[in-house]
Amino acid sequence: xxxxxxxxxxxxxxxxxxxxxxxxxxxxxxxxxxxxxxxxxxxxxxxxxxxxxxxxxxxxxxxxxxxxxxxxxxxxxxxxxxxxxxxxxxxxxxxxxxxxxxxxxxxxxxxxxxxxxxxxxxxxxxxxxxxxxxxxxxxxxxxxxxxxxxxxxxxxxxxxxxxxxxxxxxxxxxxxxxxxxxxxxxxxxxxxxxxxxxxxxxxxxxxxxxxxxxxxxxxxx
Amino acid sequence: xxxxxxxxxxxxxxxxxxxxxxxxxxxxxxxxxxxxxxxxxxxxxxxxxxxxxxxxxxxxxxxxxxxxxxxxxxxxxxxxxxxxxxxxxxxxxxxxxxxxxxxxxxxxxxxxxxxxxxxxxxxxxxxxxxxxxxxxxxxxxxxxxxxxxxxxxxxxxxxxxxxxxxxxxxxxxxxxxxxxxxxxxxxxxxxxxxxxxxxxxxxxxxxxxxxxxxxxxxxxx
Numbered sequence: 001x002x003x004x005x006x007x008x009x010x011x012x013x014x015x016x017x018x019x020x021x022x023x024x025x026x027x028x029x030x031x032x033x034x035x036x037x038x039x040x041x042x043x044x045x046x047x048x049x050x051x052x053x054x055x056x057x058x059x060x061x062x063x064x065x066x067x068x069x070x071x072x073x074x075x076x077x078x079x080x081x082x083x084x085x086x087x088x089x090x091x092x093x094x095x096x097x098x099x100x101x102x103x104x105x106x107x108x109x110x111x112x113x114x115x116x117x118x119x120x121x122x123x124x125x126x127x128x129x130x131x132x133x134x135x136x137x138x139x140x141x142x143x144x145x146x147x148x149x150x151x152x153x154x155x156x157x158x159x160x161x162x163x164x165x166x167x168x169x170x171x172x173x174x175x176x177x178x179x180x181x182x183x184x185x186x187x188x189x190x191x192x193x194x195x196x197x198x199x200x201x202x203x204x205x206x207x208x209x210x211x212x213x214x215x216x217x218x219x220x221x
Numbered sequence: 222x223x224x225x226x227x228x229x230x231x232x233x234x235x236x237x238x239x240x241x242x243x244x245x246x247x248x249x250x251x252x253x254x255x256x257x258x259x260x261x262x263x264x265x266x267x268x269x270x271x272x273x274x275x276x277x278x279x280x281x282x283x284x285x286x287x288x289x290x291x292x293x294x295x296x297x298x299x300x301x302x303x304x305x306x307x308x309x310x311x312x313x314x315x316x317x318x319x320x321x322x323x324x325x326x327x328x329x330x331x332x333x334x335x336x337x338x339x340x341x342x343x344x345x346x347x348x349x350x351x352x353x354x355x356x357x358x359x360x361x362x363x364x365x366x367x368x369x370x371x372x373x374x375x376x377x378x379x380x381x382x383x384x385x386x387x388x389x390x391x392x393x394x395x396x397x398x399x400x401x402x403x404x405x406x407x408x409x410x411x412x413x414x415x416x417x418x419x420x421x422x423x424x425x426x427x428x429x430x431x432x433x434x435x436x437x438x439x440x441x442x
Contacts, residue, residue, distance in 0.1 A: 016237070018432045022425040085428050086435025093427070101325035108322075109384075109407040110424030115431060156430050163330070179437070180430040186330040196433040198426050203331030204243040205419050206314070207306050209377050209401040210336060211239045212417040214307025216400070 013061075015198075020058055021081055023050070028078040040071035087115030092152045094178070096169045097160035098123040098131070098139040101184060105160055106133035119152040120144075142172065149176040156180045163187040170197075234282075236419075241279055242302055244271070249299040261292035308336030313373045315399070317390045318381035319344040319352070319360040322405060326381055327354035340373040341365075363393065370397040377401045384408040391418075 027048045031039055041059075045052035059065070059072070062084050066072040082088050093111070095102045098121040105111055112118045112135065121139045123129060131139045140148065148154060157173035159166050159181060166185035173181060174192050183189060183199040191197050248269045252260055262280075266273035280286070280293070283305050287293040303309050314332070316323045319342040326332055333339045333356065342360045344350060352360045361369065369375060378394035380387050380402060387406035394402060395413050404410060404420040412418050 013432075015429055018429045019425055021432070022422075022428045025428075026422070084432070084435075086431040086438070087428060091431055091434065099325070100321045100328070104320070104322035104325050105423070108423060110422070111427065116424075116427055155434055156427065180434055182426050182430060196430060198429055200423070200426055201243075201247070201331070202326070202329060202421070203337075204240055205403050205421055206312075206332065206337055206377065207243045207246075207308060208236055208239045208419055209403060209417060210307040210312055211234075211242070211305070213312065213376055213401055214305075217307070 017058060017061075018085075020050075020054070021062075021085060023048070024055065024058070025078060025081045025085065028074055028081065031074050032078055036074055038071045039074055041066065043071065082115075085115075089115070090117050091115060091156055092117050092119045092154045093156045093158060094119055094145065094148060094154050094173075095121045095137075095158040095160055096123070096142065096145075096173070097121070097162075097165075098125070098128040098133075099160065102158075102160035103133050105158060105184075106137040107135045112137070116156070119154055120148050122148070142169075145172055146176045149173075149178055154178055156182065159183045159185050161185055238279060238282075239306075241271075241275070242283075242306060244269070245276065245279070246299060246302045246306065249295055249302065252295050253299055257295055259292045260295055262287065264292065303336075306336075310336070311338050312336060312377055313338050313340045313375045314377040314379060315340055315366065315369060315373075315375050315394075316342045316358075316379040316381055317344070317363065317366075317394070318342070318383075318386075319346070319349040319354075320381065323379075323381035324354050326379060326405075327358040328356045333358070337377070340375055341369050343369070363390075366393055367397045370394075370399055375399055377403065380404045380406050382406055 024044070027044055041052040041055040044050060044055055062080065064072065064077055064080055093116055095105055095118060102121050106118055106121055118137050121133065121137055122142045122145050123139055124142050128139050129141050155178065157178040159169050161169050163185045166183065166187035167189060170181060170189050174195055179195050181195060181197045183197055189197055245265070248265055262273040262276040265271060265276055280298070283301065285293065285298055285301060314337055316326055316339060323342050327339055327342055339358050342354065342358055343363045343366055344360055345363050349360050350362050376399065378399040380390050382390050384406045387404065387408040388410060391402060391410050395416055400416050402416060402418045404418055410418055
């Protein structure tokens with residue numbers, strides 16, 4: 001079944017679904033490390049505050065139906081999700097911008113293991129070029145981007161520069177052949193066809209906490 | 222209607238719904254700044270790649286039904302969402318950890334405006350205490366946390382310390398009276414009742430891009 005899906009099917013899988021696959025993967029890794037061999041959708045939902053009908057629907061879409069009365073095989077399902085997410089092989093990453101954010105991302109757990117490898121940071125500031133992040137990622141000149149992308153087969157570019165420089169850096173990534181961009185700059189990028197952009201807006205997390213605090217206030221008002 | 226909802230109703234609104242309210246808010250701010258006065262759910266869905274039925278359902282839950290043939294009033298709906306998210310007043314924030322991540326967050330756009338104000342960074346490293354972030358947020362000693370939280374009525378704590386220090390910092394926030402925590406440390410925190418924790422996992426964004434890249438590969442294989 002999985003083999004018969006086409007690129008347009010793949011495109012139709014929303015970011016929300018992909019995000020849920022990532023969440024399921026973390027839950028399964030947790031269960032696997034605790035030595036659990038099988039899990040039902042109901043138990044997954046209960047333990048990790050998820051929706052069991054949604055879990056069954058999402059997994060069935062990817063060809064996983066579980067066994068009635070037994071549930072899913074934890075390790076097999078985990079490996080399946082790793083393959084579906086395309087992290088069963090290494091993807092090389094370059095971070096543009098070696099300021100606080102770029103340096104933090106270079107050393108961020110999960111950005112440089114299990115499917116992702118940060119080849120380099122790049123920057124235009126001569127004071128930063130030649131340095132290294134704490135974990136040893138080198139800071140190279142932005143002008144070296146085409147060479148790095150070619151030699152290291154870099155697929156993902158991370159934009160961690162000020163908003164005013166984001167569009168130029170985006171253009172440099174695209175010109176070098178990078179086809180997937182993670183954008184942390186608060187800038188609306190004019191996108192090229194065939195290049196996927198995912199913009200991260202960390203403020204949404206604070207708004208979620210504010211919504212929680214407001215609920216408490218309304219209750220005690 | 223909104224007044225009759227209870228705290229348990231409020232709790233039942235999932236993080237996903239809250240996240241969508243934040244997304245709608247950004248879309249409406251964009252339309253408002255472009256001078257647009259009304260918008261239909263269909264147009265919102267079309268322009269911002271959302272689901273129109275989901276939009277109507279989410280907004281109806283918060284008492285907004287729009288006008289048939291006209292749609293929603295952009296400014297009125299935006300103000301309504303600002304109030305629902307509880308960002309129509311200032312909430313003070315402290316960031317624990319003045320390393321690259323904490324410094325980046327202190328200067329991150331959206332973390333120190335429109336409803337949020339960063340009172341201080343705190344750290345245990347004498348070399349960092351007394352410094353300031355680029356935007357002028359001071360780094361104070363962690364031991365000063367109770368005083369800062371009391372004097373500035375801090376409601377939100379951000380954990381940007383290494384995983385090994387996260388639980389202690391969490392306990393310090395809770396002891397000082399902070400009731401909402403944004404956690405960037407890759408650590409599973411033992412939570413207190415009546416304290417809301419939102420953990421941020423930036424790797425999910427990379428997995429989403431990997432899923433996209435895999436779709437392209439499958440298509441060209």
